Amino acid sequence: xxxxxxEVLASVFKKIPNLVFKExxxxxxxxxxxxxxxxxxxxxxxxxxxYLHLSAISCVDWPENDEFELVYHLWSYEIKTxxxxxxxxxxxxxRYISVYDIYTPAAFFERDIHEMFGVYFEGSPDMEPFILTExxxxxxxxxxxxxxxxxxxxxxWEQYSPDWLxxxxxxxxxxxx
Amino acid sequence: MRPENYQPVEHPSSEEYELYxxxxxxxxxxxxxxxxxxxxxxxxxxxADGGYLHRGFEKIMEDRLWIQNVALVPRICxxxxxxxxxxxxxxxxxxxxxxxxxxxxxxxxxILEMSRICGHLFILGGTAAPIGQYSNMFWGITDxxxxxxxxxxxxxxxxxxxxxxxxxxxxxxxDGFLDxxxxxxxxxxxxLPEYDDLFFNNPVFQKRAEGxxxxxxxQALDWGVTGPNVRACGLALDVRRDDPxxxxxxxxxxxxxxxxxxxxxxxxxRRSELIESIKILRQIVQRLPQIKGPIRxxxxxxxxxxxxxxDAYARTEAQKGELAFYAVSTGGAxxxxxxxxxxxxxxxxxxxEKLCLGGRIEDIALIMFSLDACPPEVDR
Numbered sequence: 001x002x003x004x005x006x007e008v009l010a011s012v013f014k015k016i017p018n019l020v021f022k023e024x025x026x027x028x029x030x031x032x033x034x035x036x037x038x039x040x041x042x043x044x045x046x047x048x049x050x051y052l053h054l055s056a057i058s059c060v061d062w063p064e065n066d067e068f069e070l071v072y073h074l075w076s077y078e079i080k081t082x083x084x085x086x087x088x089x090x091x092x093x094x095r096y097i098s099v100y101d102i103y104t105p106a107a108f109f110e111r112d113i114h115e116m117f118g119v120y121f122e123g124s125p126d127m128e129p130f131i132l133t134e135x136x137x138x139x140x141x142x143x144x145x146x147x148x149x150x151x152x153x154x155x156x157w158e159q160y161s162p163d164w165l166x167x168x169x170x171x172x173x174x175x176x177x
Numbered sequence: 178m179r180p181e182n183y184q185p186v187e188h189p190s191s192e193e194y195e196l197y198x199x200x201x202x203x204x205x206x207x208x209x210x211x212x213x214x215x216x217x218x219x220x221x222x223x224x225a226d227g228g229y230l231h232r233g234f235e236k237i238m239e240d241r242l243w244i245q246n247v248a249l250v251p252r253i254c255x256x257x258x259x260x261x262x263x264x265x266x267x268x269x270x271x272x273x274x275x276x277x278x279x280x281x282x283x284x285x286x287x288i289l290e291m292s293r294i295c296g297h298l299f300i301l302g303g304t305a306a307p308i309g310q311y312s313n314m315f316w317g318i319t320d321x322x323x324x325x326x327x328x329x330x331x332x333x334x335x336x337x338x339x340x341x342x343x344x345x346x347x348x349x350x351x352d353g354f355l356d357x358x359x360x361x362x363x364x365x366x367x368x369l370p371e372y373d374d375l376f377f378n379n380p381v382f383q384k385r386a387e388g389x390x391x392x393x394x395x396q397a398l399d400w401g402v403t404g405p406n407v408r409a410c411g412l413a414l415d416v417r418r419d420d421p422x423x424x425x426x427x428x429x430x431x432x433x434x435x436x437x438x439x440x441x442x443x444x445x446x447r448r449s450e451l452i453e454s455i456k457i458l459r460q461i462v463q464r465l466p467q468i469k470g471p472i473r474x475x476x477x478x479x480x481x482x483x484x485x486x487x488d489a490y491a492r493t494e495a496q497k498g499e500l501a502f503y504a505v506s507t508g509g510a511x512x513x514x515x516x517x518x519x520x521x522x523x524x525x526x527x528x529x530e531k532l533c534l535g536g537r538i539e540d541i542a543l544i545m546f547s548l549d550a551c552p553p554e555v556d557r
Contacts, residue, residue: 027420053401055501056503073490073503104399131231133228141236
């Protein structure tokens, strides 16, 4: 596995302690590391290996471990390999540092994760709500938030009987469920 | 262009006012708002405000079976749905280790390129409309309709096809479909000079578009710009070439670029991409009849289909730029998490804000359309 790893990536990975990487498919590298080492990894990847493009930051909620997983997807236009850097942060207090100073696109993803999961990114330029401006409930992408539960609490169920259906029912028909 | 005798009115700096641009956007992009601060007609502050098309796709997908989401994903982006299906399907295939039969890969590439032409025709019309050139808009939408007819013949639906499923495609192409496609491609190719006369060589458009909303190469890389917008800056970056999927490494096509990075350059790149897509489709028309075999790999009962544990990041060159899906499976029948990275997440928010700043109010719509900003993709 490591034979196919480009030299420059191997040298970058060596500098980060406790980093574990796995080649998922061709052009896809999965990297796990400690949260405090992530900014250093990003700096090195951007500066030495041409990882100029932050494709996305994804957040995954893991309620069993009381953790958030943050995944930084980076693409190098030179090496043409995607590095997905996975870190786990505790849900309490659910804070992490912004990487906006390294990658400008991070601002959008950090703001999105803040409003959907409640993770606060220190140093991010804008943590104001973007999509859910009129929402005061808990961050909705958390696994503890149930869409159905919210609907049951907020709205009343009503019998659906429009005129056209009454007409059908009068003739002995019905909606088949 | 201002008249020669134009004298700007000198307002004191406190004469700033705020204008709510949208959410009923006068165009075809969808509901999106911009809070603009202006001095006269000069933009001194701008803030994008999304959320008007938020439908909670990512949350809904966690409550649906893997196969049910096939019906959900195309709805994320209205003008260009097939890349959504393709990217989702590929993320599922990567997690499940499914091999897509070759014939299905060719059919998928055909659908993606047809969709690219549709999207480009749509947005070229959109770029023309804010400067008053409505004929071009009507032309673009009419010519796009010919491709929607083809989609209807192929999939049964005009916009949301739900045709690309994990493991392949739903059906084989109907008899005579490739002939119909060739006919429409001939037609579009003959139409392009007319578009040149009406729009691309039109001095009104050129004067309004030149130098407006220009991005440099450094800015494009720094701001995460992708797709035709980055290629308009002179960078030949394309997921189809850099991170090839399906059969794109077997096809011959160029990656057209321009250097100016402004509204005009972005429109010209889209025009050249129409030609490249026609070129790709002609190759597919030629090769597809020789490729025999199944159109779908064997799938288990989709209602009791547990994908193995794992995660995958699939990328596609959609019509608007880099589209990616990050899917996580815990070994269950439903996705644990699906994250959608639409190209407009960058273009419609940070890039749009930065390009409009210092510009004039009449250029906001033009810049937004030239970036091909798609709000439903931002809101998800």
